[in-house]
Amino acid sequence: MAFPADVRVVEVGPRDGLQNEATLVPEAVKVDLIARLAAAGLRTIEAGSFVAPKWVPQMAGSAEVLKAAPRRPGVSYPVLVPNMKGFEAALAAGAQEVAVFAAASEAFSQKNINCSIAESLARFAPVMEAARAAGVRVRGYVSCVLGCPYQGEVPLAAVVDVAERLSQMGCYEISLGDTIGVGTPRKAVAMLDAVLGALPVEQVALHFHDTYGQALANIYACLDRGVAVLDASVGGLGGCPYAAGASGNVATEDLVYMLEGMGIRTGVDLEALVEAAAFISAAIGRAPASHLAKARGY
């Protein structure tokens, strides 16, 4: 395989990033952030999560955020929905794309969403059906693909199985997430290759956390398999609930810097992105976690 010529960067900062920050961000600031990200050229921006605010207070107001996000041709704003209730609320708020979140680890599924992997998939079935009826696209996440904070090792067969089931249920894209960032390049490639035995590369996205600083190396290692969709979080927003103080998602600007430096097009204006990182980092009262923002003096 060869490196892709273009990569679509899926910006998850307003959701996966902010839901793991301690500071609650006002809706207007989230909308401003999303507008800046869209203006910087990002085409897929995860805008929020329709979960119970008592569980994830950071995501309260996602309906208002989604409604106020600037409509731009070619830009989509997926939102996370855990179940039918969340899906219906997302639909009412105008969602045209949603995401469902499963785990490759039984222990993580039990601890995180209080049911088995099979039960979580069963819970998604009516969501998939309702989404199909409403013309709403569904993205699927598989978490813990390279390790689990509770059970440690996660069998590759479990990753492949969950990815394949989400695809069969109708997800147009499966994002493979190293939720706790423990993966290293060889393991990342082995995991990806296992999934590519079951799914076409066009359906696969990668979602790496930078907990141990491995995210860009893992992404680089996987790129020559032709994966052309990569999740990232502006400013390296977020963290890891299983390791206090740890880094969050790979920073979008560090990823874009690598891709553009490799001659891979992203369509993203790097300086506008760094400014968006500085904006949201200031709003939550901390320095941006990305290397690029630091190098730019933020």
Add this chain to the structure above:
Amino acid sequence: MAFPADVRVVEVGPRDGLQNEATLVPEAVKVDLIARLAAAGLRTIEAGSFVAPKWVPQMAGSAEVLKAAPRRPGVSYPVLVPNMKGFEAALAAGAQEVAVFAAASEAFSQKNINCSIAESLARFAPVMEAARAAGVRVRGYVSCVLGCPYQGEVPLAAVVDVAERLSQMGCYEISLGDTIGVGTPRKAVAMLDAVLGALPVEQVALHFHDTYGQALANIYACLDRGVAVLDASVGGLGGCPYAAGASGNVATEDLVYMLEGMGIRTGVDLEALVEAAAFISAAIGRAPASHLAKARGY
């Protein structure tokens, strides 16, 4: 080529790291750091620099540090020497290995050491001769191999030329440094491949700074060329004098995590290394810059 089975990590924190930190570290703390690094299993620890203290006050006392560093079989403590005066002082302090520092960029050479590349190499000639006579090994650095803060692009031919000359002059190993951390994986591999057209891989080391977060991706990209010597700095010590607040050398613990995760042996005890990072970071009054130390709660 294939990945190396073993990598020798060259720890440059006590020199390249601390010389770029604003805080002056007492000699006893440097000696303590070096002892911790040796105890963690590092076999090459750059212990200081014999430059004029008025130019680099952080490196004052390098003679005392070198004298007090714990002698361990198989552990060497190279020190940087800019000229004969520095070499003689290093020799008097018991140095058994020294390092010389040239640039691949004419503009950098002029600004950094106030002479052309050719003049700097001529200045090293008597050092090389004296070192040979004294049975002292010499390591050669080439800086700015992927870009220069003053002239921007650096021709690959210049990198190859300086590396080859240092080798011909008697350096046993040439460390190729991305001094300002601008490189991305494809460019890093292209640079390495150019050098490997002139030098055997056994003579080549890589020295990446993490200014833009690219260091581990660059290292991973180069590893399958068989390079088995990698420079790194405990705790990500250091910074970039050309970008205030920017990251320094790649953190040794993040590198060791990647290598060990790939099944490549380093002989380094990761937890002891993280403790050393926490120790020196506390001594200079900041949080460790490495992902691993953050993930461990430091």
